[in-house]
Amino acid sequence: xxxxxxxxxxxxxxxNGFPKETDLPLVTSSTIRLKLPEASTAVLVKNLYxxxxxxxxxxxxxxxxxxxxxxxxxxxxxxLGVAKVIDSGHPNFKKGDLVWGATGWxxxxxxxxxxxxxxxxxxxxxxxxxxxxxxxxxxxxxxxFYDICAPKKGEYVFVSAAAGAVGQxxxxxxxxxxxxVVGSAGTKEKVDLLKNKFxxxxxxxxxxxxxxxxxxxxxxxxxxxxxFENVGGKMLEAVLPNMRTNGRISAxxxxxxxxxxxxxxxxxxxxIVGKSLxxxxxxxxxxxxxxxxxxxxIMPLIKQxxxxxxxxxxxxxxxxxxxxxxxxxxxxxxKQVVVVARE
Amino acid sequence: xxxxxxxxxxxxxxxNGFPKETDLPLVTSSTIRLKLPEASTAVLVKNLYxxxxxxxxxxxxxxxxxxxxxxxxxxxxxxLGVAKVIDSGHPNFKKGDLVWGATGWxxxxxxxxxxxxxxxxxxxxxxxxxxxxxxxxxxxxxxxFYDICAPKKGEYVFVSAAAGAVGQxxxxxxxxxxxxVVGSAGTKEKVDLLKNKFxxxxxxxxxxxxxxxxxxxxxxxxxxxxxFENVGGKMLEAVLPNMRTNGRISAxxxxxxxxxxxxxxxxxxxxIVGKSLxxxxxxxxxxxxxxxxxxxxIMPLIKQxxxxxxxxxxxxxxxxxxxxxxxxxxxxxxKQVVVVARE
Numbered sequence: 001x002x003x004x005x006x007x008x009x010x011x012x013x014x015x016n017g018f019p020k021e022t023d024l025p026l027v028t029s030s031t032i033r034l035k036l037p038e039a040s041t042a043v044l045v046k047n048l049y050x051x052x053x054x055x056x057x058x059x060x061x062x063x064x065x066x067x068x069x070x071x072x073x074x075x076x077x078x079x080l081g082v083a084k085v086i087d088s089g090h091p092n093f094k095k096g097d098l099v100w101g102a103t104g105w106x107x108x109x110x111x112x113x114x115x116x117x118x119x120x121x122x123x124x125x126x127x128x129x130x131x132x133x134x135x136x137x138x139x140x141x142x143x144x145f146y147d148i149c150a151p152k153k154g155e156y157v158f159v160s161a162a163a164g165a166v167g168q169x170x171x172x173x174x175x176x177x178x179x180x181v182v183g184s185a186g187t188k189e190k191v192d193l194l195k196n197k198f199x200x201x202x203x204x205x206x207x208x209x210x211x212x213x214x215x216x217x218x219x220x221x222x223x224x225x226x227x228f229e230n231v232g233g234k235m236l237e238a239v240l241p242n243m244r245t246n247g248r249i250s251a252x253x254x255x256x257x258x259x260x261x262x263x264x265x266x267x268x269x270x271x272i273v274g275k276s277l278x279x280x281x282x283x284x285x286x287x288x289x290x291x292x293x294x295x296x297x298i299m300p301l302i303k304q305x306x307x308x309x310x311x312x313x314x315x316x317x318x319x320x321x322x323x324x325x326x327x328x329x330x331x332x333x334x335k336q337v338v339v340v341a342r343e
Numbered sequence: 344x345x346x347x348x349x350x351x352x353x354x355x356x357x358x359n360g361f362p363k364e365t366d367l368p369l370v371t372s373s374t375i376r377l378k379l380p381e382a383s384t385a386v387l388v389k390n391l392y393x394x395x396x397x398x399x400x401x402x403x404x405x406x407x408x409x410x411x412x413x414x415x416x417x418x419x420x421x422x423l424g425v426a427k428v429i430d431s432g433h434p435n436f437k438k439g440d441l442v443w444g445a446t447g448w449x450x451x452x453x454x455x456x457x458x459x460x461x462x463x464x465x466x467x468x469x470x471x472x473x474x475x476x477x478x479x480x481x482x483x484x485x486x487x488f489y490d491i492c493a494p495k496k497g498e499y500v501f502v503s504a505a506a507g508a509v510g511q512x513x514x515x516x517x518x519x520x521x522x523x524v525v526g527s528a529g530t531k532e533k534v535d536l537l538k539n540k541f542x543x544x545x546x547x548x549x550x551x552x553x554x555x556x557x558x559x560x561x562x563x564x565x566x567x568x569x570x571f572e573n574v575g576g577k578m579l580e581a582v583l584p585n586m587r588t589n590g591r592i593s594a595x596x597x598x599x600x601x602x603x604x605x606x607x608x609x610x611x612x613x614x615i616v617g618k619s620l621x622x623x624x625x626x627x628x629x630x631x632x633x634x635x636x637x638x639x640x641i642m643p644l645i646k647q648x649x650x651x652x653x654x655x656x657x658x659x660x661x662x663x664x665x666x667x668x669x670x671x672x673x674x675x676x677x678k679q680v681v682v683v684a685r686e
Contacts, residue, residue: 058617067588067617232613245410251620254613265608270575270597272624274401274410277594279622281615 003031007317008076009105015060018259018328023060024077024321032108036087043093043114045083047103048343050317051131052324052336053079053165057258067283077105082120082130084343090114098123100130105320107340118291125302126311132165132335133298133309140252140284141169142294147287148250148280149226153178156220158239161230162203163190163310165335166252170228171200172307179226182219184235186330193333197308212238223247229279231256233264240271251281259328310334346374350660351419351449358403361602361671366403367420367664375451379430386436386457388426390446391686393660394474395667395679396422396508400601410626420448425463425473427686433457441466443473448663450683461634468645469654475508475678476641476652483595483627484512485637490630491593491623492569496521499563501582504573505546506533506653508678509595513571514543515650522569525562527578529673536676540651555581566590572622574599576607583614594624602671653677 008027015023036044056079059071071077085097086108093099093114101117103109111117120130132138144166145151157174161167162183171194174181182202183194194203202219209215216224216238223244229236232254243249257263272279301307312332314323320338327336351370358366379387399422402414414420428440429451436442436457444460446452454460463473475481487509488494500517504510505526514537517524525545526537537546545562552558559567559581566587572579575597586592600606615622644650655675657666663681670679 067619236612251612251615253616257613263610263613265610266612267606267608269579269594269609270600270606272594272622273596274626275624276410276626276629277624279615281618281620283617283619286619 003033006030006032006107009320010075011060011071011073011077013073014062017261019060019325021321021325026318034086036089040089043085043090043111044087045103045109045111046086047081047083047107047109047340049082049128049131050105050320050338050340051080052327054253054255054327056324078102080131080136082127100135128311128337131337132311136284137165137335138169138298139287139291139294141166141173143284143287144250144252144282145170145173148282149248151177151179151226155179155225157181157226158224159183159228160235161255162194163334167230168198168310171198175199190333216242233257237266237268240268243275243277245275247275247277249279251279311337313337313339315339346376349373349375349450352663354403354414354416354420356416357405360604362403362668364664364668369661377429379432383432386428386433386454387430388446388452388454389429390424390426390450390452390683392425392471392474393448393663393681393683394423395670397596397598397670399667421445423474423479425470443478471654471680474680475654479627480508481512481641482630482634482637484509486627486630487593487595487625488513488516491625492591494520494522494569498522498568500524500569501567502526502571503578504598505537506677510573511541511653514541518542533676559585576600580609580611583611586618586620588618590618590620592620592622594622654680656680656682658682
């Protein structure tokens with residue numbers, strides 16, 4: 001049985017501070033046999049789309065007691081992706097199946113715990129959507145908004161990193177729920193998308209605001225009921241005094257803090273007491289049991305054109321390191337996806 | 344009808360930073376007629392016990408949009424207390440009734456909204472308890488621990504300001520719930536009380552710890568499930584990395600921050616995301632409907648000697664300003680009460 005090349009993205013060493021492309025070199029020396037050994041219960045896949053997600057930054061550092069494991073220096077990194085089954089030793093999967101779930105940043109991967117894979121049933125949508133609106137970021141937006149924030153019609157919703165993989169959905173969910181929603185993003189292009197494509201009531205470029213507190217007061221003269229937190233740091237500090245009594249903060253991520261050796265201090269947390277705020281963190285992997293319910297809700301919305309999704313797609317595994325690192329400077333517009341192969 | 348003297352504690356001016364006794368002068372020039380006008384629906388009371396509570400600090404500053412109103416400079420301040428009805432124009436109250444609720448820091452007060460007063464039914468306990476274990480701090484501990492934290496047997500509980508009006512009860516509630524509980528306080532005397540009087544499993548003096556994170560790791564090698572937050576700032580920052588997944592933080596108060604012009608920054612809030620923490624602020628006045636349920640629970644525990652309560656009682660309205668201000672340096676041991684009159 002022939003072996004084929006298997007290009008891989010490897011973590012060179014643990015990273016401190018802002019990651020660089022050279023921390024994630026492409027290794028071209030590896031090969032793989034495209035057949036599983038007899039008696040294997042694994043699944044061999046060809047990777048099609050890889051998902052660039054902010055949480056991967058944490059895995060590039062040496063961490064202890066975190067909800068994810070660090071990558072191993074010198075080894076290929078892994079994340080979520082869409083893949084095609086090439087060979088299967090697992091009864092639930094057969095050659096030709098399309099799946100999404102945890103896979104390697106490489107051309108082919110052997111997945112030893114295929115039970116964690118989701119089989120893709122509906123292919124009348126872009127397959128890459130299973131890294132985004134139909135995958136982990138979609139479920140994140142769903143759980144983080146509906147479940148954590150319990151929105152009510154007419155409430156005031158603020159979303160940071162609003163043009164990102166999760167934020168663009170939260171804004172649309174808020175509109176579907178009859179809320180007033182404002183998003184922040186880091187470029188004029190993204191702000192235009194928020195207002196013109198995703199239907200946010202208002203949007204602003206946080207990089208152009210001298211005073212985030214004043215900006216929030218401008219867009220929320222009556223205050224904020226729900227803050228969907230993707231960034232942390234100075235934005236959170238600006239949001240807290242603008243929260244309304246009994247407000248809810250869904251703590252989905254704090255991307256502004258991930259590359260800092262020492263996080264920015266938030267100095268006004270006593271608003272949590274005074275305004276009876278609830279701030280709730282969550283990890284979407286604890287909600288995967290809700291995925292089928294989410295699919296029932298989201299798939300018709302997509303097909304009826306009631307919800308849209310913007311992806312930022314780059315071609316080729318060799319483009320993956322720059323795409324991932326670009327998340328932290330906001331280079332991506334919408335969900336960042338890497339095409340490894342189209343079929 | 345004769346008028347009598349009515350000594351009063353007045354806010355001299357709005358306060359910035361740490362309050363001083365001279366910010367709260369005793370004014371001796373006021374008098375009051377001990378009879379309500381005809382057709383009044385108010386209640387005239389003689390104040391017996393006044394409650395010194397940290398939230399009063401906020402009312403000494405000029406605030407906007409807070410859950411409490413600022414005091415008015417030049418006027419007597421008000422708070423919670425125990426009082427005896429001298430005259431009543433309200434059908435629910437008659438001369439001789441004992442009540443607790445909002446009253447003035449003065450010898451006699453006219454209470455214009457007596458509906459907010461609680462009538463004291465059970466006097467087989469120290470009357471001053473209605474400023475503490477049988478009053479607002481008691482209900483605070485009850486709501487903040489049982490309702491907000493939803494404790495389970497065997498969980499690890501940390502309480503800051505644990506010898507205070509609320510903390511001492513939270514620790515005892517935690518033990519009654521089968522939890523492991525550790526408290527922090529600021530003197531050896533208080534630490535001894537926590538361990539020997541209130542039955543905390545462990546206690547430490549935070550002022551003697553060079554490294555709060557290390558102290559918490561020492562007492563909680565397996566981490567903290569529930570943090571009852573009374574202090575904020577550096578302690579919260581030390582607690583966050585020691586929280587366990589799905590931990591709960593009851594944000595009751597942040598006394599360490601109340602006198603700072605700029606709060607201390609908490610730099611590691613991303614633990615809220617990574618550990619799926621819930622941080623919930625609350626204001627006890629929104630839970631007064633639970634007071635009778637709390638009384639049914641707490642009164643038998645007191646009478647059976649299953650719960651105890653320590654008060655720090657000072658005599659005389661003239662001692663009230665120093666007693667209140669002493670809260671912010673931790674001078675009080677247990678609930679700080681001022682006796683204005685004993686009957």
